[in-house]
Amino acid sequence: MESYYPVLLKVKGRRCLVAGGGSVAQRKVRGLLEAGADVVLAAPQVTPRLAELARQGDIRLLAREYESGDLSGAMLVFALTDQRHINARIAEEARRAGIPVNVADEGEAGDFILPAVLRRGPLILTVSTSGASPAYAGQIKEQLDKTFGEELGVYVDWLGRLRELAGRVIPDVGLRRELLREAVQYPPPEDMEDFNENRFMLYIKELEQKVIERGVQHGQQDNYSGN
Ligand SMILES: C[C@@]1(CC(=O)O)c2cc3[nH]c(cc4nc(cc5[nH]c(cc(n2)[C@H]1CCC(=O)O)[C@@](C)(CC(=O)O)[C@@H]5CCC(=O)O)C(CC(=O)O)=C4CCC(=O)O)c(CCC(=O)O)c3CC(=O)O
Numbered sequence: 001m002e003s004y005y006p007v008l009l010k011v012k013g014r015r016c017l018v019a020g021g022g023s024v025a026q027r028k029v030r031g032l033l034e035a036g037a038d039v040v041l042a043a044p045q046v047t048p049r050l051a052e053l054a055r056q057g058d059i060r061l062l063a064r065e066y067e068s069g070d071l072s073g074a075m076l077v078f079a080l081t082d083q084r085h086i087n088a089r090i091a092e093e094a095r096r097a098g099i100p101v102n103v104a105d106e107g108e109a110g111d112f113i114l115p116a117v118l119r120r121g122p123l124i125l126t127v128s129t130s131g132a133s134p135a136y137a138g139q140i141k142e143q144l145d146k147t148f149g150e151e152l153g154v155y156v157d158w159l160g161r162l163r164e165l166a167g168r169v170i171p172d173v174g175l176r177r178e179l180l181r182e183a184v185q186y187p188p189p190e191d192m193e194d195f196n197e198n199r200f201m202l203y204i205k206e207l208e209q210k211v212i213e214r215g216v217q218h219g220q221q222d223n224y225s226g227n
């Protein structure tokens with residue numbers, strides 16, 4: 001079994017070439033669009049949903065078989081046809097062009113594989129079995145879906161704003177770090193929708209006070225090292 005290296009890629013506005021227009025392509029295109037990719041899809045037949053996306057202008061459809069050269073200028077390539085030899089040919093062309101490729105019918109033949117993905121605003125939970133059992137990755141995602149509600153997205157958004165604010169108002173790196181670690185010990189506040197900067201400042205002050213008190217207890221109030 002391969003040992004894969006997980007990353008989160010920035011694909012916004014970047015061209016991603018998808019060959020194939022079946023249910024697998026539909027799932028992967030949805031993930032690409034969620035991340036703002038510029039999707040070009042080559043396939044003689046596509047699902048109704050993919051046809052609709054093309055009609056709406058959300059993806060560019062080349063309504064024909066994949067042709068050599070279609071992948072030029074792409075950041076990522078997806079070989080998702082039901083023709084094993086075609087997928088292998090596309091993977092070979094991508095490799096020659098130095099473009100990472102995902103191969104649907106033989107994961108290990110590609111350069112990268114996709115995890116099951118659950119999004120809650122900026123919080124992204126991903127699950128992979130390294131190709132051992134895609135169905136199990138999907139099942140764990142379903143379990144996470146029940147555990148992690150939509151409010152987690154609001155909470156993480158809020159933590160992002162707290163962090164941005166802390167960056168502006170707390171120059172001391174060590175204190176800031178203590179504070180931000182402390183902040184995630186809090187349960188999500190009930191009234192996050194009523195967020196305003198004053199409330200935020202109160203929250204930060206409260207946390208800051210806690211950190212300082214703890215520093216005093218340990219006789220380290222002037223000794224935040226930032227490490
Ligand atoms: C290697 C990988 C490469 C890649 O596609 O990137 C790959 C490869 C293959 N999948 C196959 C089959 C199935 N794939 C799914 C579902 C998903 N497959 C996904 C990823 C991956 N699939 C990568 C590994 C990820 C990992 O292991 O963690 C998910 C997680 C993400 C996504 O696709 O977006 C998505 C779930 C998303 C969700 O639920 O949210 C189901 C379940 C279903 O359809 O309900 C089945 C049938 C049951 C089964 O086989 O388990 C086959 C055999 C094809 C054949 O028989 O011809 C191959 C070929 C091979 O084994 O190499």
Ligand SMILES: NC(=O)C1=CN([C@@H]2O[C@H](COP(=O)(O)OP(=O)(O)OC[C@H]3O[C@@H](n4cnc5c(N)ncnc54)[C@H](O)[C@@H]3O)[C@@H](O)[C@H]2O)C=CC1
Pocket residue numbers: 019020021022023024025042043044045046047064065066080081082083086103104105134
């Ligand atoms: N990686 C994964 O998560 C999974 C992978 N698979 C594999 O992925 C393959 C595709 O699965 P589905 O989408 O369900 O198949 P599908 O049969 O629904 O769709 C196949 C698509 O490939 C297109 N196609 C055929 N020849 C082509 C060519 N020369 N150029 C461009 N497009 C071409 C067809 O027009 C069609 O749109 C399956 O053969 C299977 O081996 C299947 C399930 C999950």
